[in-house]
Amino acid sequence: MSGPANGRFMYFAFGSNLLKERLQLANPSAIFCTTGRLKDYELNFGLWEKHADNTWHGGVATIECHPGAEVWGVIWTLSNENLASLDNQEGVNLGLYSPLEVSVETDKGMVLCRTYQMNNFHACPPSPQYKQVVCLGAEQNGLPMEYLKRLEAIQTNNYSGPSILDQIRPVLK
Template identity: 65%
Template structure:
């Protein structure tokens, strides 16, 4: 999964979008596209209700024979592993700057796993995340937009992008993390 100081991360949800991932994980560098065989992409929450900054279901993967999940393999510094794994808003003591953590491993929302991802360079062992105690819930339009933007930005297969664009949402119309991402994209 890693070489000295780095690891490979397979992203399939909001972290497909470079600007989203690099908000808190600046070391992430595009490596290649990949396909995770025998898994499907789905959206929801954990059984416990966590603060949901996306105002809807978020992406996870589930084993599903015969289906695939497309995504991006990012090469990342091991220094960013903590900010990728953990959850919440922390205040850095020196700078008083907020630090959002993403995958909520520390509070049990996601579990990291190692998966073999098929690429045009051969199979690559990657770190990815699967939601614990999953219950289905549609994503917000803003979350869907970020996932679709990331898929388009990185050139995922057109048929897969069409599947993402066809996802039903919960029609949430208020503010979300997308506002912060759009600022970073300018």
């Protein structure tokens, strides 16, 4: 596992950034490291304000403390130069998300990673497009089948207009 010494950092993704093509839109240095699970957290979808307008047209992923639960995700290594672009993508400068240091369990042992948690959470279902990106990323990176089934069972808000998925689709071909 690499450390800060070589100019890279570890990032635990659990939402739309599970999908390599999504993450690399703004963070081209992202390289797959491994998959892992974050214990005592659960995955949730929502917004930082009751009626926030966002590019996904619905709730987005966050993690919340929940003893006994677990969130599966992907550990990416990114160049330190992408730390600012990742923070910007997550809305840290706007106060939407806060960076968090978490210990993620992998088959190579515990890995200390940066991840993000939504501030001022309001539950809200995701758009079908956002859910599709999360599910595609989970599939692309081989997350456990039972976790994939849980993701596929998530209810959406049935939004059917344009979204960021339109920018990702051409790259997926």
